[in-house]
Amino acid sequence: MSDIRSLALACRDAVPLLATLDTSAKRALLRDMADSLQRRVNNVLAANARDMQEAKDKGVQGAMLDRLRLDDARVASIAQALREVAGLPDPVGVVTRSETLANGVLVERVRIPLGVVAMIYEARPNVTADAAALCLMAGNAVMLRGGSEAIHSNRAIAAALHEALRAHGLPEAAVTLVEDLSREAMVALLQLSDIIDLAIPRGGEGLIRFVTEHARVPVIKHYKGVCHLYVDRAADLGLALNLLIDGKTSRPGVCNALETLLVHRDVAASFLPRAAAALGERGVALRGDEATRALVPEASAADEDDYAAEFLDLIIAIRVVDSVEDAIAHIRRYGSDHTEVIATSDELTAQRFVQSLRSAVVMVNASSRFSDGGQLGLGAEIGISTTRLHAYGPMGAESLTIERFVVRGAGQVRHPESRLD
Amino acid sequence: MSDIRSLALACRDAVPLLATLDTSAKRALLRDMADSLQRRVNNVLAANARDMQEAKDKGVQGAMLDRLRLDDARVASIAQALREVAGLPDPVGVVTRSETLANGVLVERVRIPLGVVAMIYEARPNVTADAAALCLMAGNAVMLRGGSEAIHSNRAIAAALHEALRAHGLPEAAVTLVEDLSREAMVALLQLSDIIDLAIPRGGEGLIRFVTEHARVPVIKHYKGVCHLYVDRAADLGLALNLLIDGKTSRPGVCNALETLLVHRDVAASFLPRAAAALGERGVALRGDEATRALVPEASAADEDDYAAEFLDLIIAIRVVDSVEDAIAHIRRYGSDHTEVIATSDELTAQRFVQSLRSAVVMVNASSRFSDGGQLGLGAEIGISTTRLHAYGPMGAESLTIERFVVRGAGQVRHPESRLD
Incomplete structure (x- = not known):
């Protein structure tokens, strides 16, 4: 050579x-x-x-x-x-x-x-x-x-x-x-x-x-984005729904698209059926845990692989969690440290989410689709580093x-x- | 494992x-x-x-x-x-x-x-x-x-x-x-x-x-320091001599010690004999090119390996150069991108030296021995990176x-x- x-x-x-x-x-x-x-x-x-x-x-x-x-x-x-x-x-x-x-x-x-x-x-x-x-x-x-x-x-x-x-x-x-x-x-x-x-x-x-x-x-490395949206119990649910639709459907084939939705148990009953309807209208297939499927029967059963997947497609994995700590633990376990989003009106919860995760980009009440050099003010990007160096x-x-x-x-x-x- | x-x-x-x-x-x-x-x-x-x-x-x-x-x-x-x-x-x-x-x-x-x-x-x-x-x-x-x-x-x-x-x-x-x-x-x-x-x-x-x-x-990597002092024709020779003695003799076993001295031809006759005397008094062995040895007969002949060497000892390689460009070319060829020093009173020459070299630390009229986290205001250091990332x-x-x-x-x-x- x-x-x-x-x-x-x-x-x-x-x-x-x-x-x-x-x-x-x-x-x-x-x-x-x-x-x-x-x-x-x-x-x-x-x-x-x-x-x-x-x-x-x-x-x-x-x-x-x-x-x-x-x-x-x-x-x-x-x-x-x-x-x-x-x-x-x-x-x-x-x-x-x-x-x-x-x-x-x-x-x-x-x-x-x-x-x-x-x-x-x-x-x-x-x-x-x-x-x-x-x-x-x-x-x-x-x-x-x-x-x-x-x-x-x-x-x-x-x-x-x-x-x-x-x-x-x-x-x-x-x-x-x-x-x-x-x-x-x-x-x-x-x-x-x-x-x-x-x-x-x-x-x-x-x-x-x-x-x-x-x-x-x-x-x-510029590697995959298994990006999460966590809808907190203190979320504005209309706002959260906008973030979900933008993150999942505006361009599903890119690394800053959402792949997993985590919803606090207290708002699952009011949020998930609305979210499922809006996603369904846009052709998104749902894969959820038992709590999700109890509220959204059209969702198929999610397995471990679904939570680790970068679908790059009109598919979303969903899980109901008991707390922001549960959401953080899920993201730590399955995430790729690319981009995570929390929808919440509670500043302390937002801070805990930001500080406990070590992902490259953490968003509070903003779409994962902004995780891009052009969108974040860098002018242009050579890519999105997932190497912590x-x-x-x-x-x-x-x-x-x-x-x-x-x-x-x-x-x-x-x-x-x-x-x- | x-x-x-x-x-x-x-x-x-x-x-x-x-x-x-x-x-x-x-x-x-x-x-x-x-x-x-x-x-x-x-x-x-x-x-x-x-x-x-x-x-x-x-x-x-x-x-x-x-x-x-x-x-x-x-x-x-x-x-x-x-x-x-x-x-x-x-x-x-x-x-x-x-x-x-x-x-x-x-x-x-x-x-x-x-x-x-x-x-x-x-x-x-x-x-x-x-x-x-x-x-x-x-x-x-x-x-x-x-x-x-x-x-x-x-x-x-x-x-x-x-x-x-x-x-x-x-x-x-x-x-x-x-x-x-x-x-x-x-x-x-x-x-x-x-x-x-x-x-x-x-x-x-x-x-x-x-x-x-x-x-x-x-x-x-925290790798070796083949550090150079270039004494320009516009150098204050007393100042240059101080930098030489400090760089070579104050602690020869460390990576920011000087290993090679480059001297502009126009000041070689006035600088090298003084430098050789001061170095000799401190037990430093000299290895030089022909031009150096013509002025400093006690120097032995330097070979290619001497110019690439990190002696970490009371030895110095010396070369007479025709210009700052020659000094830059020498450093690019033999250096380890650690620390380089120019002694000059000419601001344009200093700028050319700084801009043409890509070493981690470039000094103008200051000792290579300052190339250290504590000395440069970082408080403490985990080492000196020679990786350009x-x-x-x-x-x-x-x-x-x-x-x-x-x-x-x-x-x-x-x-x-x-x-x-």
Whole structure:
């Protein structure tokens, strides 16, 4: 796998150039990438048609085929996303803390790029442009290892990005598309601990497990969301119903969709039948415990697997609980530390819920669907980290940098006896 | 290795308790740990005498034996370090950012503990208490895997910490000393990706490599410091000499000591003979390139290995360079991204040096020996990260936490059509 190593070394060689680009140069680059992509829309669509045909020939269908598909509007929206990243604040060079110590030394914490980021993802071709843009805005070079289903689309998108890099006098290797999609090449990539500063796998359980098992480089996982809504006995039930419908039905196939509903026993009789009716109207299948099924006979019986499931579909698991503590215990046991929601008007209960859970995002009286970098004010996201290190929850451009120390003195030494003057 | 798994599960069970301890409870716990350690000083010294005897029997000597040795003063200083950590600001619960979005949703970033930290270290027994204290102050449980040479000392120190945990009604497993020091047990520990949130290896190349190869949990390395001083042509040479003597001779065995001196050609003739005399007086052996040896005949010839070496001893590698760019290129090639120093009065040159290097700590006109959590205002450190992720450079209690999102709304949903009321 010396090829992968050579590719990665070329990618790393771009790092010093990228790290010192000023904000306006990065913005111009990203806008030119957007223009280049739109100019090449026909190439991109032709490549995508090839991917679609090959996928259909392999029997791919439904949501997976839809994620792969590009059209004029989707390419325009990928270009628009590049322009939006170009408009984000530049995280590089930001001084996050500054302190003058007693000895007169000035200690600053300053953001610098991570270096080389390896993005490992599955079907959606938009990730190729999105990830490249966020990495570049944060001064990083990037190795993109997408799924084989999207290889033609990814190649066409990367060609558009490369055109803009060339026009700016930057090496194409700054955005390197890995075209060897063998497992051996992926393993080789994940073991380049002297070159790759961070690997971000974004995908299903198989991909995440493979990366975790083989990586010798730091990994931040973007893994599943088994998101919960707990309807407390002090909840405004109308509000809770809105959160439930938004969380479960507005886009069931994404990681911040709700998967499990927990309802306090005291409000179960007034809430569950209404909730079941509203969910049923929207085609959601219900799976509940005995207490739920006593109130909502149309629910089928939930088993352990249902409570641990990320359905990504119009299915919801339901359980009646005796207290907020029971809800917390359930979430600790079955959750994935992604996003949890409580509906309550009781501030103390809300605090207990927030403080007792260690999920990346905890919401009080707001929809789980806000658990997204764009929605939470980061501007754009490279994904949602479920690794409790470096970045936890939605990751924006800033999460692709690291704070380091810059210290300025006037000749201070630690041991006075070192002074010769 | 089911034993390691059971130990780790018990350790993790302490996490919810520790995460919700308030600041005063944590401070009282750490102070009681200090008292307990001082009460048990005789046990600790007796245990240490056993370690020392066994080490001597194995032929251990010199600096390594000294690092292992405890006496009354050293135990008092470990206790004092516990009290100092007790006085640090509590990082848990700190709101680092707060923003109300256009839709009225309040988005906060709040620090929470990482969870379970596995500390893997070598001889010094003080790390047992220091690491436990910082982990606890940040609300984490900790697995301590020290070196076999210090096992009796570590056990005696852990017993003192456990006494205080019991007195506070907390499980001893919150601070778990791993007593199975086999390689198999270490591998088992490093693969508990469902339990351990972070492993911090702190030691030599062999340990770091072993951990990197076997870990399935996130790792932040505390690796070597090949620290450079670059004396620019615009340097105040007296100031530069002070930095050189402090960096090289005040404590040569630590990671923030200088290992390589780079001198601009224009000042080499005036600086190097003075520097060589001062270093020579302090017993430092010089290894230089040809230009150095022309000015300083007592220097032996430096080879490639000398420039990459972390001597941790009274040896220094020297090279004459033609420009700040040459110095930067040398550091990029041979450095370990730990700490670099420039001595210059030229602000533009200083900026170029700072911006072109990606080391964790870059100093302008200040000694490399300040590259230390205590010296840089963190209060105490668990070590110095050379991993460019999560924390880079000195890591204090705050680096043992992670920011998560807490979102508060009044029933906001992402898609208006989800509203039923």
